[in-house]
Amino acid sequence: MNLIASPEISFEEAINLTAEFIDKIPHLSDTEKSSIVSALVLSENGARGFFVTYLTSENTIVNSIDLAIIQGFKSSPEIVSELLVKNVAMSTAMKITHTRNNNLEMAEKSGIVTQRSLNLIKNLSLSAITKKVKMLIDSIELKEGLYQDFLTKWGYDDEQKQAIIDIFSE
Known part of the structure; x- marks a missing residue:
């Protein structure tokens, strides 16, 4: 190829x-x-x-x-780490949205994206990922910071934000 x-x-x-x-x-x-x-x-x-x-x-x-x-x-550690962290956040939040809408097939697919992203994060072991996860969690908890625009853009509610924190804390 x-x-x-x-x-x-x-x-x-x-x-x-x-x-x-x-x-x-x-x-x-x-x-x-x-x-x-x-x-x-x-x-x-x-x-x-x-x-x-x-x-x-x-x-x-x-x-x-x-x-x-x-x-x-x-x-490309910066680009890759940014996108993987956002993919975990988005797929985690979307799993909740799909579950609320009784779309269990899409909820399952979102869960798969979350797990695949987390597996890549674990195997990459990039310090940039650790920093970005911390900045994302700080933005959720403080309601300001680097990822606040991202969180606002997608309109995540408190349950989704908590799920994002939880998935990165496992």
């Missing part, structure tokens, strides 16, 4: 490339996997497209931690 690292990659292109990548994971070398992931997470659009596709994929291969993919993530 040929993928040229491009900071200009669009969100849609990243989604399509990630879907193709997931299908080819079993046939790629570790070097190829790491290189492709590094190229995709080089920019925010690429990383967003990667995570939206990878974390929601129906292909169970993404449930396994692949050290070559983890290595690729480490090439």
Whole structure:
């Protein structure tokens, strides 16, 4: 699979490339996997497209931690850590929303995204993630800070905010 690292990659292109990548994971070398992931997470659009596709994929291969993919993530620790922390927060809150709306299938899918994100966070062991989690929790508790705009934008209520704190405290 040929993928040229491009900071200009669009969100849609990243989604399509990630879907193709997931299908080819079993046939790629570790070097190829790491290189492709590094190229995709080089920019925010690429990383967003990667995570939206990878974390929601129906292909169970993404449930396994692949050290070559983890290595690729480490090439962009700031972008990757920011998006993983937000993915945990969003999927945790959405699981509550879907449960309230009796959409148990979507609630289950949100739970899967949360667990996949947490597994990646655990295996990445990036100090940037620890800092961002603390800043997110501080923003929830103090109702101000770096993540206040994010929390306000999505309109999370007290139960959702508490669930976000709890999921990071487990």
